[in-house]
Amino acid sequence: MSLKGRLSINLATTRGSWGFKDAVEGCLRHGITAIAPWRDQIAEIGLAEAARIVKENDLQVTGLCRGGMFPAVDKAGLQANIDDNKRAIDEAVALNADCLVLVVGGLPGSSKDIVEARKMVTDGIAAILPYARENNMPLAIEPLHPMYAADRACVNTLGQALDICVELGSGIGVAIDVYHVWWDPQLEEQIARAGQMDAILAHHICDWLVPTQDLLLDRGMMGDGVIDLPAIRRMIEQAGFHGPQEVEIFSRDNWWKKSGDEVLRTCVERFESVC
Template sequence: MSEPDLKKLSINLATLRGQCDLVQAVDVCLKHGITAIAPWRDQIAAVGLDRAARAVRENRLQVTGLCRGGMFPAATPEERQAAIDDNLRALEEAVALSADCLVLVVGGLPDGSKDIGAARQMVADGIAAILERCRNAKMPLAIEPLHPMYAADRACINTIDQALDVCDILDPDNTGGIGVAVDAYHVWWDPRLEAALARAGEGNRILAHHICDWLVPTKDLLLDRGMMGDGVIDLARLRRLVLAAGFDGPQEVEIFSAEDWWKRPADETARTCVERWRTHCQP
């Protein structure tokens, strides 16, 4: 079997958050032959958008996504408008980086609310408010469903089907500009995973594919993601399903690991990402 093409590997810079700023992380990735990244907005702010865009441009990097927009639900109209305004700033940053998509972590329940249906409507309304601007800028929006444990505080969209429902409401004719980000950590458990990915493929709705592993036990539900191969997710099968659905873009390694990988040298983390991607994530 031939070696997999490293152009099909991206590093979400959350994976190196504990060791590097954005520019340093780019250098680490390039050292290991990785030419695709996905930065977070706070990492961009820390070095400045101009410097971040220059690092991308001068090194001819693919930006597989900008993390993140979203967080639409809020208790007041003023707060909801502030979220929309912030998403439009995220759009400008994504365009400056020539990102493949703007990833949306949509937000959970507003303070004091127990109405998850209303929160989901606020998500749809918020995306609708920015969708035309994003289309005009040719920047696709990738709704990322998060595991149900995050439904209250981070994302009230929790399955690929729910994300696709929003896509179908806002883009019923499938003219493009909106789709989903498939993150292994968040969707691996879904009994409808295969059918949902096939549905996404019918509309060419898959815009990103994120990978890491689910550890047993998981010590922290946010900050204890596993390196590929250290947990229970069948990442090779997931990749086969994603490919069958028509998405062949890079697999983006996104590992939040406060007590393990963020404490190791960045060089070791990046090298291990490459090794494990080769051995555990190929279809």
């Protein structure tokens, strides 16, 4: 069966071997026609060239990673972050991405006030949302595992992300990454809620290894860990989202050391067998 419309590769997964152009060529060799690049990868090759490659190969861009990182130590810093997110929206539009993924940011500076950090996140998204709406670019809040609350994302559950969506209205939804939400006892309830809101914009997959050697850079290939991937997939599909599953693996000491072709071959095999 064709992988078109079923499998996407987040280009973090092949970061150890390839830049943007090589990653696209590798994906096409393996029958994969959907990708999710990172902004630094786009900057390295140039936005115009990346957009040309996407268009000429009829690629689906399931998301651009990433916007967000709103909290700042002062108003000038917050404004700079807002301005950068508007540039990210422009890049996502140029790539015809399905959404701009938001990793919202953690505690700014030496702050211990997570409540204020979360307010900055909501205020920051509210500031860019009109621009996103004008450009028809959906924003996808990606809640991150609580271990990242201080430094990467103070929005840590799907419920928290959906509460922001309710507060801010149209043009915003969620990216559901199994690595970050698999543990949540309210996951099924909140996925159903997201479906009722038509808020699911992306579905990211990998696995949680036991033991985990690094909190950021030791994600597992699907089937190598403890996440019940088929169960979460069923929840998401029952909620009405049938877009590609996007493989996103940060693996400094394992998969990033292998050839890109081996990584993609394994991604396809595991997608077909365990997801």
